[in-house]
Amino acid sequence: MHFLVLPLQPRSSGSLRLSFLATSSSRYGVRPKHPSTSAPRYSSTSTSGFSEFQHLGLTSAVVESLEAAFPHIKTPSVCQKGLIPAVLEPSSQGAPRDVLLRGDTGSGKSFGLALALLSKPQQLKSYSPKTRKTETKSQTQLIIVPHRELAYQYQHWLKILTSSSPELKDYGIQLCIRGDPNHPLPRHLLLGTPEALLRSSKTVRPSIVVATPPALVELLQSSKAERTRDGLPLNHLALNISTVLVDEVDAMLALPPKDASRKDLAAWDRHIPPVIQILDGIYGKRRNDGYDDERGGAVGLRPRPQLIIASATLNAHVRGYVFTQTNWLKRPSEERQGRSVRENDLVARLEYAGAPLASAEAGAASNSSEAPKALEDGAVRHSCVVVGETGESRNIDMITEVEKEPFQPLSKTEKKRVKEERERRNEQLRSKSAATKPPSNLIQALAVQFALDVPSLALLVVPSTSSVRQIVEEFRELGVEAEAVELAETAKGRTDLVASASQTSSATSTTTSPTPTEETPSAETPRLLISNLSNTRGLDFPSLTHVFVLGTDVVKTPSDYTHIAGRVGRFGKGGHVVTFVEDGPATEEAVGGPGVDEGRMRRLYRKLDIDPTLVEIEGM
Numbered sequence: 001m002h003f004l005v006l007p008l009q010p011r012s013s014g015s016l017r018l019s020f021l022a023t024s025s026s027r028y029g030v031r032p033k034h035p036s037t038s039a040p041r042y043s044s045t046s047t048s049g050f051s052e053f054q055h056l057g058l059t060s061a062v063v064e065s066l067e068a069a070f071p072h073i074k075t076p077s078v079c080q081k082g083l084i085p086a087v088l089e090p091s092s093q094g095a096p097r098d099v100l101l102r103g104d105t106g107s108g109k110s111f112g113l114a115l116a117l118l119s120k121p122q123q124l125k126s127y128s129p130k131t132r133k134t135e136t137k138s139q140t141q142l143i144i145v146p147h148r149e150l151a152y153q154y155q156h157w158l159k160i161l162t163s164s165s166p167e168l169k170d171y172g173i174q175l176c177i178r179g180d181p182n183h184p185l186p187r188h189l190l191l192g193t194p195e196a197l198l199r200s201s202k203t204v205r206p207s208i209v210v211a212t213p214p215a216l217v218e219l220l221q222s223s224k225a226e227r228t229r230d231g232l233p234l235n236h237l238a239l240n241i242s243t244v245l246v247d248e249v250d251a252m253l254a255l256p257p258k259d260a261s262r263k264d265l266a267a268w269d270r271h272i273p274p275v276i277q278i279l280d281g282i283y284g285k286r287r288n289d290g291y292d293d294e295r296g297g298a299v300g301l302r303p304r305p306q307l308i309i310a311s312a313t314l315n316a317h318v319r320g321y322v323f324t325q326t327n328w329l330k331r332p333s334e335e336r337q338g339r340s341v342r343e344n345d346l347v348a349r350l351e352y353a354g355a356p357l358a359s360a361e362a363g364a365a366s367n368s369s370e371a372p373k374a375l376e377d378g379a380v381r382h383s384c385v386v387v388g389e390t391g392e393s394r395n396i397d398m399i400t401e402v403e404k405e406p407f408q409p410l411s412k413t414e415k416k417r418v419k420e421e422r423e424r425r426n427e428q429l430r431s432k433s434a435a436t437k438p439p440s441n442l443i444q445a446l447a448v449q450f451a452l453d454v455p456s457l458a459l460l461v462v463p464s465t466s467s468v469r470q471i472v473e474e475f476r477e478l479g480v481e482a483e484a485v486e487l488a489e490t491a492k493g494r495t496d497l498v499a500s501a502s503q504t505s506s507a508t509s510t511t512t513s514p515t516p517t518e519e520t521p522s523a524e525t526p527r528l529l530i531s532n533l534s535n536t537r538g539l540d541f542p543s544l545t546h547v548f549v550l551g552t553d554v555v556k557t558p559s560d561y562t563h564i565a566g567r568v569g570r571f572g573k574g575g576h577v578v579t580f581v582e583d584g585p586a587t588e589e590a591v592g593g594p595g596v597d598e599g600r601m602r603r604l605y606r607k608l609d610i611d612p613t614l615v616e617i618e619g620m
């Protein structure tokens with residue numbers, strides 16, 4: 001069986017000690033020959049705060065485009081100070097190090113990684129024994145993300161950065177995502193073509209391909225090229241891929257929980273997620289008889305592409321899987337095994353989770369006299385509104401359960417009944433019946449809260465079993481400016497991805513006093529973006545102040561809530577996460593009934609150590 005869970009010892013969080021022994025002129029690549037990029041990387045004479053980015057190893061071209069395109073980003077975050085050198089500096093063996101990165105939501109991981117990728121050598125010099133010449137080829141970097149909106153966000157950032165510098169404008173940024181069958185856009189526009197991928201990696205043009213796993217697998221399988229034993233064509237994967245970045249890796253692996261039944265494990269094993277097919281295709285499947293690293297995986301890549309794996313919830317379970325069940329990460333080859341090669345030198349493990357982000361970022365920002373207000377204040381508030389059948393609302397009662405329901409372990413029969421009831425309820429939700437429609441009392445209560453609280457932009461996360469379009473319509477009928485999150489397809493969606501520093505600050509300052517006042521008039525009608533969890537992970541809307549959650553079916557695990565809530569409170573900004581659940585008696589008799597949701601939220605808050613704040617409810 002492919003799956004076995006052997007959790008690793010988690011590395012202690014916090015400081016990072018990296019020894020940067022080798023120089024940037026490694027045999028693994030050459031930097032572009034522009035005067036500015038060939039300047040010494042640690043001797044910036046610039047007095048701007050942006051020079052700190054250059055000290056981390058970013059090229060001058062990238063720092064200049066950052067300054068031009070994102071003027072409000074002045075100093076690197078704590079997380080970026082660790083990840084950028086880890087990606088760019090080679091190990092003592094001279095090869096790029098693989099990177100495992102865990103950092104809080106909104107700590108700048110994805111953005112920092114995008115900057116680092118653009119600073120990697122654009123060309124590869126290698127000796128060809130066939131021609132007996134040194135050949136120079138362009139490099140392709142592959143970014144794999146769980147959903148198309150995040151792919152679009154990466155593409156958007158990269159396009160803005162590369163178009164802001166003449167030295168980066170050669171970059172081809174290509175999307176490889178599946179089209180929405182309900183949307184009229186031609187499918188090939190979104191998916192790209194195998195030929196285009198091939199072209200982009202054959203020409204002298206460096207390229208970055210941002211892909212979702214199913215689209216990439218589909219694309220590769222549609223090619224007539226020679227295949228690996230995993231069914232993926234050799235030539236596409238083999239062509240000069242210098243880096244593979246897997247962002248939000250746990251969402252794509254979708255590992256069964258540690259306590260999964262044999263049946264669930266077998267089911268997972270039968271439908272191996274596409275990201276595993278891709279990575280196994282590149283790095284090779286793990287052999288039982290030892291390490292196989294230097295062979296470069298199934299496709300004989302030389303040199304082996306650097307692997308970067310990142311997520312805010314890269315927990316021991318996921319790390320355990322990657323380390324023990326795959327061949328993806330760099331390992332010492334047999335001949336190199338010895339005292340001189342430590343595994344940490346080959347794989348940088350970075351951990352920036354659970355740090356008091358706001359203060360850390362504020363500290364970093366305070367070095368700059370022009371630090372935007374957005375970096376200086378803010379905490380995320382969490383609230384839960386319980387809505388009765390006839391629409392009356394109240395705040396969650398955090399004490400009831402402890403007082404009235406002392407913990408009593410369930411008997412076997414009770415457990416079975418609870419499980420059956422939950423399955424029945426999930427089945428109901430899955431079916432196309434009226435049950436998929438969220439209750440209208442929740443929608444109405446949410447619309448009222450939205451009108452009272454939101455200054456400009458809020459995100460509503462709905463269960464994956466509900467139709468986003470249908471919910472959008474319902475809100476529109478109530479007079480709310482609602483729309484689905486469709487970054488790739490609507491120009492309006494794209495504008496939400498970038499906000500100037502001033503917009504960001506004003507959005508934040510209204511968060512601390514969210515009700516629009518005469519002093520803080522809102523220029524535009526407040527808008528409600530609607531999506532489900534699988535399409536919101538990793539997204540960054542700089543002017544977002546509120547996240548609403550519709551019912552507890554959205555949040556299956558604490559990590560789900562972490563990702564949902566993480567859409568606000570980014571970079572030390574404030575924000576408010578409000579969950580709406582149905583009211584009802586929270587007793588065992590009501591299992592599967594509405595009241596259980598309040599109990600679920602209480603348990604979730606306790607697990608995450610969240611002390612919910614009260615929201616002002618109309619009419620109370």
Ligand SMILES: Nc1ncnc2c1ncn2[C@@H]1O[C@H](COP(=O)(O)OP(=O)(O)OP(=O)(O)O)[C@@H](O)[C@H]1O
Nearest residue numbers: 073075076077105106107108109110111312538540
């Ligand atoms: N050094 C910085 N200073 C200020 N803002 C920054 C900085 N770096 C990135 N940002 C802003 O932070 C946002 C990007 O955050 P990013 O998506 O990279 O966070 P993340 O850690 O990947 O979050 P998540 O785990 O939710 O995906 C962008 O809006 C970007 O403009």
